[in-house]
Amino acid sequence: MKKQFKGRRSLIASFVASALATAAAGPGMVWAQESGATLEGKADANAEVTVKNVDTGLTRKTKAGSDGTYTIVGLPAGTYNVDAGPGTEQTVTLSVASTETLDLGKLQTVTVSGTRLVETKTSEIGQIISLHDIDTVPQITRNFLEFADTVPGVVFSVDQNHHTSIRGGAQNDDSVNVYIDGVGQKGYVRSGLSGQSDATQGNPFPQLAIGEYKVITSNYKAEYDQISSVAVTAETRSGTNHFAGEVFGLYSSDHFRAETPGELNTVPNVKTPSKDKEFGLAFGGPVIKDVMHFFVTYEGKRYETPITVNIAGNVPANVVAQLPAEALGQLGPAQIKFTENLYFGKLDWEPTADDRFVLESKVRRETGDGNIGTGQAKSSSTVNDNNDTRV
Numbered sequence: 001m002k003k004q005f006k007g008r009r010s011l012i013a014s015f016v017a018s019a020l021a022t023a024a025a026g027p028g029m030v031w032a033q034e035s036g037a038t039l040e041g042k043a044d045a046n047a048e049v050t051v052k053n054v055d056t057g058l059t060r061k062t063k064a065g066s067d068g069t070y071t072i073v074g075l076p077a078g079t080y081n082v083d084a085g086p087g088t089e090q091t092v093t094l095s096v097a098s099t100e101t102l103d104l105g106k107l108q109t110v111t112v113s114g115t116r117l118v119e120t121k122t123s124e125i126g127q128i129i130s131l132h133d134i135d136t137v138p139q140i141t142r143n144f145l146e147f148a149d150t151v152p153g154v155v156f157s158v159d160q161n162h163h164t165s166i167r168g169g170a171q172n173d174d175s176v177n178v179y180i181d182g183v184g185q186k187g188y189v190r191s192g193l194s195g196q197s198d199a200t201q202g203n204p205f206p207q208l209a210i211g212e213y214k215v216i217t218s219n220y221k222a223e224y225d226q227i228s229s230v231a232v233t234a235e236t237r238s239g240t241n242h243f244a245g246e247v248f249g250l251y252s253s254d255h256f257r258a259e260t261p262g263e264l265n266t267v268p269n270v271k272t273p274s275k276d277k278e279f280g281l282a283f284g285g286p287v288i289k290d291v292m293h294f295f296v297t298y299e300g301k302r303y304e305t306p307i308t309v310n311i312a313g314n315v316p317a318n319v320v321a322q323l324p325a326e327a328l329g330q331l332g333p334a335q336i337k338f339t340e341n342l343y344f345g346k347l348d349w350e351p352t353a354d355d356r357f358v359l360e361s362k363v364r365r366e367t368g369d370g371n372i373g374t375g376q377a378k379s380s381s382t383v384n385d386n387n388d389t390r391v
Contacts, residue, residue, distance in 0.1 A: 039075060040069070047084040077094055126216035143156075144234070178231075184226060211238075236344070253276070278302075292350075293348055308373070338366070342363070343361070346360045361389075
């Protein structure tokens with residue numbers, strides 16, 4: 001379920017403060033490499049080339065050389081109006097982490113189309129997952145990496161306990177790295193992606209915050225570290241010159257599933273109470289039109305997953321019957337509980353045509369039961385906390 005809604009300027013301060021203030025007071029700050037697009041090509045000699053984002057008003061200018069060549073770097077993915085003087089105006093869409101070519105010769109007829117340019121000057125082998133793909137392609141989870149499964153050579157899998165993993169080719173999960181706005185999500189001390197490893201049922205990043213991403217399966221550049229199979233470089237969404245938002249909600253319970261094998265063995269057959277709830281919202285807009293914008297999002301999970309506690313190995317029933325009543329009472333259907341809260345906030349400011357400042361905050365809070373199942377009863381389970389704060 002999605003819903004569009006309007007907001008008031010008077011609410012801006014509270015939205016931005018709630019998303020950014022907590023993280024700004026945190027112990028550390030992460031500096032990222034640029035994951036934006038580069039636009040280059042040819043225009044008239046010494047012409048002034050101007051690009052303007054149609055949604056945010058972000059503007060960049062450069063002067064073509066004496067041979068007509070020009071280059072503009074660090075452009076966020078999006079749709080731009082580009083011109084180098086009368087008769088050269090074009091509207092194009094740039095992709096994340098790409099270098100794209102656009103020649104601005106004078107046209108007889110000007111057509112505004114928003115054509116997505118094709119990157120032709122790279123040896124990288126990859127594929128773009130656009131915001132349209134994220135919004136329209138069906139998925140099992142709310143993990144944005146699931147769409148990478150559409151790229152040849154990449155496998156995204158989900159097991160019966162909601163644990164997800166992504167790998168490239170015949171290599172294991174640890175060979176993949178994900179970069180969000182230029183920041184790698186892989187730990188330097190422990191292998192595995194933040195929010196993906198340790199058999200978590202959660203998501204590594206709120207999907208509502210992802211604008212688009214590129215999956216690179218071969219010939220990636222040296223700037224991508226801690227990787228040997230697949231690089232995923234994503235760009236987060238930003239606020240625009242219009243207030244807009246969306247909400248979603250997913251719900252399922254034991255009323256919508258069949259009995260598990262453990263529940264079928266109980267007399268009478270009683271389902272263990274279970275629920276799957278996922279929900280979230282996103283909201284963004286202008287603080288100062290064409291100059292400063294904000295974007296905030298929240299996504300939550302509440303899982304109660306049924307599982308069967310049994311004795312490891314083929315133990316005869318007459319032996320099991322001799323166990324103390326307290327031990328017997330712990331066999332059979334049980335629950336695994338999991339809670340996740342994901343927060344993301346972004347404030348971008350372009351005071352001039354040459355400067356852009358971005359402040360981002362991501363907070364993940366997870367807690368869930370562990371070590372329940374074969375040979376492990378609820379009474380001996382552990383509680384696993386997974387907390388992550390980045391600015």
